[in-house]
Amino acid sequence: MNSLLDSFDIAASSLIAQSELKRINIKNLAYSESLIKKNNGSYEPYTPETAIVKFLPINKNEKNIGGIYIEKIIQKKKPINFIYQPNNVLANKKGYIPNNNTTPLNETIKNIDISLQYKMSVEILKTIKNLILKTLSLYEN
Numbered sequence: 664m665n666s667l668l669d670s671f672d673i674a675a676s677s678l679i680a681q682s683e684l685k686r687i688n689i690k691n692l693a694y695s696e697s698l699i700k701k702n703n704g705s706y707e708p709y710t711p712e713t714a715i716v717k718f719l720p721i722n723k724n725e726k727n728i729g730g731i732y733i734e735k736i737i738q739k740k741k742p743i744n745f746i747y748q749p750n751n752v753l754a755n756k757k758g759y760i761p762n763n764n765t766t767p768l769n770e771t772i773k774n775i776d777i778s779l780q781y782k783m784s785v786e787i788l789k790t791i792k793n794l795i796l797k798t799l800s801l802y803e804n
Contacts, residue, residue: 667791667794667795667798668795669729670787670791671788671791671792671795672729672730673729673730674784674787674788674791675730675788676719676729676730676731676732677730677731677780677784678781678784678785678788679732680714680716680731680732680733681777681780681781681784682781683714683733684714684716684733684777685774685777685778685781687712687713687714687736688770688773688774688777689774690712691711691712691765691770692767692770692771692774694709694711694765695709695711695763695765695766695767695770696762696767697709698753698760698761706753706760706761707743707761708743708761708762708763709763709765710738710739710741710763711738711739711741711763711765712736712737712738712739713736713737713738713739714733714734714735714736714737715733715734715735715736715737716731716732716733716734717731717732717733717734718730718731719731719732741763741764741765742764743761743762743763743764744761744762744763744764745759745760745761745762746759746760746762747759748760
């Protein structure tokens, strides 16, 4: 029974991590073509974020995997790309505006992937719940 409860904790940790990954992904998608105004009045592209995901041991002294967690959220280091738009009010003297190299298509694909992982974790939780209920029903007789 303890192994079923450990499995429940593992699946729950993945749901928590995937919901945070989804939040980061949606933020990156929303700001993928945005410019942020700096204190000096200049504009630069939004810097997309990514998460460092780590494995949790089941117990502190064990090496078995006991779930996942988000260790930290970092900004992606991508070179700034410049797009020629001379009619844009934010363009520099040469007619270029900065862009962060984040494409909405890539972020949408990541969003679909995270959603499928989340759905799979929910299905795992349902299966574990059914196994626990079946195990408890065996003790009733």
